[in-house]
Amino acid sequence: MSKNILVYIDHFQGQPLPASWEAIGAARELADEMGVGVSAVLLGSDVEEIASQAFHYGADEVLVMDVDALKDFIPEPYAAALSSSAREAEVLLLPTSGRTRELAAMVAVDLDTGLAPDVIAMEVEDRAIVATRPIYAGKLLTKVICKDRRPQILTLRSRAFSKPEPDSGRSGDVISFQADLGEVYTQVVGYGEAEGGVSLSDAAVIVSGGRGVSNNPGLEPPADITDEHEQEIWRAQQGFKLVTDLAEVLGAAVGASRAAVDAGYVPYANQVGQTGKVVSPDLYIACGISGAIQHIAGMRTSKTIVAINKDAEAPIFKLSRFGVVGDLFDVLPALTVAFKAELGK
Numbered sequence: 001m002s003k004n005i006l007v008y009i010d011h012f013q014g015q016p017l018p019a020s021w022e023a024i025g026a027a028r029e030l031a032d033e034m035g036v037g038v039s040a041v042l043l044g045s046d047v048e049e050i051a052s053q054a055f056h057y058g059a060d061e062v063l064v065m066d067v068d069a070l071k072d073f074i075p076e077p078y079a080a081a082l083s084s085s086a087r088e089a090e091v092l093l094l095p096t097s098g099r100t101r102e103l104a105a106m107v108a109v110d111l112d113t114g115l116a117p118d119v120i121a122m123e124v125e126d127r128a129i130v131a132t133r134p135i136y137a138g139k140l141l142t143k144v145i146c147k148d149r150r151p152q153i154l155t156l157r158s159r160a161f162s163k164p165e166p167d168s169g170r171s172g173d174v175i176s177f178q179a180d181l182g183e184v185y186t187q188v189v190g191y192g193e194a195e196g197g198v199s200l201s202d203a204a205v206i207v208s209g210g211r212g213v214s215n216n217p218g219l220e221p222p223a224d225i226t227d228e229h230e231q232e233i234w235r236a237q238q239g240f241k242l243v244t245d246l247a248e249v250l251g252a253a254v255g256a257s258r259a260a261v262d263a264g265y266v267p268y269a270n271q272v273g274q275t276g277k278v279v280s281p282d283l284y285i286a287c288g289i290s291g292a293i294q295h296i297a298g299m300r301t302s303k304t305i306v307a308i309n310k311d312a313e314a315p316i317f318k319l320s321r322f323g324v325v326g327d328l329f330d331v332l333p334a335l336t337v338a339f340k341a342e343l344g345k
Ligand SMILES: Cc1cc2nc3c(=O)[nH]c(=O)nc-3n(C[C@H](O)[C@H](O)[C@H](O)COP(=O)(O)OP(=O)(O)OC[C@H]3O[C@@H](n4cnc5c(N)ncnc54)[C@H](O)[C@@H]3O)c2cc1C
Pocket: 209, 210, 211, 212, 213, 215, 216, 256, 257, 258, 259, 260, 271, 272, 273, 274, 275, 276, 277, 287, 288, 289, 290, 291, 292, 293, 294, 295, 298, 308, 309, 310, 311, 314, 326, 327, 328, 329
């Protein structure tokens, strides 16, 4: 089918992942350098609407398999369909997401080729893509290449590549295709809202709180909270309220360190780091977070890092562009007031 650079459009129930458009932008640059075109591939049910958006962001053609059997994301049929469309592609790019981690690996096995996951930069050398990706919890960057196999499969870290300006005048060919979806052993029986409901991965600005948000000994909990741990949680909730207030003014998502999550201050959905979400926002504000290597693994590629910490020796300052040595209970309310005034809110 496609002889081009193929980009998989990841979506959930008809909502495309913004990183899909970043992947099309990245594909466009590679394609121009390699003298080929950009095809997008769209799998699902009633998804044709998304195809027009793919053109706006730079696709030349969109391959669509629109059938009931692909209504919900199930790895086996999705992998079968994607493998069938990617067989002749030179490069297959996918935005990195929970779904594509599984999907890309299955397609790589199906097509007997290599996979570079969570890539943050790419260059072309003799038609091979040299992919840069973080390893060892982000301590090192490695360059990998898939030498002799095609397609070269890469998943691109969300927000590591810029999203092109959409051009609503662009269009192209929508090509329907069918593939043998094989045996399907699982089915989706329902969805539930995740606690917290934050979308950290796509956020341009993140304000994160750590264990420090509970450290305000002067703050007296109500008399009916007598248990020490309950008192700590109550203090943390007051601290996180300051984090959330600032996040609201900035239109930011709220993140957290694992210490804050383990202590029960906020749900796991908010955790940033090696065992949480990997994020790359334009601005990351770390409040009361020491900067342990496992936390840094999840946010070191943020474009601008700001740290607020009482301890001038905290490791997070080594990574920060701007640092405020101070008590977050003083600094955060002052920042929120200042941003409100600046942004006219
Ligand atoms: C296998 C493994 C995986 C892990 N995965 C993750 C992960 O995904 N994400 C993650 O975050 N961690 C992870 N960790 C835990 C990590 O090692 C650290 O324990 C954790 O990141 C520490 O969180 P913290 O910075 O909030 O707490 P601390 O290290 O306790 O730091 C609290 C900071 O708050 C400051 N502070 C205190 N009071 C105030 C105040 N009032 N105002 C301003 N500053 C204040 C202190 O000076 C201190 O620097 C992992 C650990 C392991 C072993």
